Amino acid sequence: MLNVKLVEHPLVQHKISLLRDANTGAKEFRELASEAAMLMCYEATRDLPLKTVEVETPLGTARSKVISGKKIAFVPIYRAGLGMLEGALTLVPAAKVGHIGLYRDPETRKAVDYYCKLPFDIADREVIIFDIMLATGSSAVKAIDLVSKAGVKSIKFMCIIAAPEGVSAVNNAFPDVQIYTGAIDEKLDDNSYIIPGLGDAGDRMYGTK
Numbered sequence: 285m286l287n288v289k290l291v292e293h294p295l296v297q298h299k300i301s302l303l304r305d306a307n308t309g310a311k312e313f314r315e316l317a318s319e320a321a322m323l324m325c326y327e328a329t330r331d332l333p334l335k336t337v338e339v340e341t342p343l344g345t346a347r348s349k350v351i352s353g354k355k356i357a358f359v360p361i362y363r364a365g366l367g368m369l370e371g372a373l374t375l376v377p378a379a380k381v382g383h384i385g386l387y388r389d390p391e392t393r394k395a396v397d398y399y400c401k402l403p404f405d406i407a408d409r410e411v412i413i414f415d416i417m418l419a420t421g422s423s424a425v426k427a428i429d430l431v432s433k434a435g436v437k438s439i440k441f442m443c444i445i446a447a448p449e450g451v452s453a454v455n456n457a458f459p460d461v462q463i464y465t466g467a468i469d470e471k472l473d474d475n476s477y478i479i480p481g482l483g484d485a486g487d488r489m490y491g492t493k
């Protein structure tokens with residue numbers, strides 16, 4: 285049984301269909317990725333703890349709720365994950381942001397980090413790491429490893445499309461990390477692209493191919 289939450293909201297599903305469409309250009313792709321990330325972030329923050337406070341309204345005292353737990357940090361994985369950041373920050377503007385850059389070693393096919401800059405107080409925060417695609421899981425596992433070695437106790441991973449292989453890889457390496465995805469596709473091809481997926485998310489987002 286995979287430990288993954290499928291975000292089935294109609295608005296998310298509609299945007300994913302437009303993202304998949306090969307005729308969607310870079311500008312629209314960026315807008316859609318950001319909007320989908322914002323909506324998915326709504327789901328990924330649903331379990332934030334609340335506490336009751338008393339607020340003086342113009343007409344009396346209200347017992348009302350405010351977020352009581354740790355503050356949030358977002359960590360996009362370069363390149364494509366960066367396209368989800370703006371949408372996530374629209375929802376949680378006060379979140380701090382870490383950056384992780386990874387490339388795939390052509391021989392070992394493993395993710396290698398070339399950049400990692402995290403907020404100094406990240407260990408005191410709840411962290412949501414994101415990337416558009418969760419393919420083999422190698423980048424996700426590496427990013428989660430870097431964040432957990434920085435002392436973070438609560439980590440979520442959010443992507444727009446996942447392959448079953450990637451979900452299994454993250455579940456096996458980090459069973460406590462909850463994955464949020466908008467779709468779980470069929471499989472990976474020989475080049476580790478998700479089928480049917482949406483192609484190369486970075487290239488489509490930045491028009492590099």
Ligand code: URA
Nearest residue numbers: 419477478483484485
């Ligand atoms: N990265 C992408 O951009 N697309 C895939 O299908 C897999 C990994």
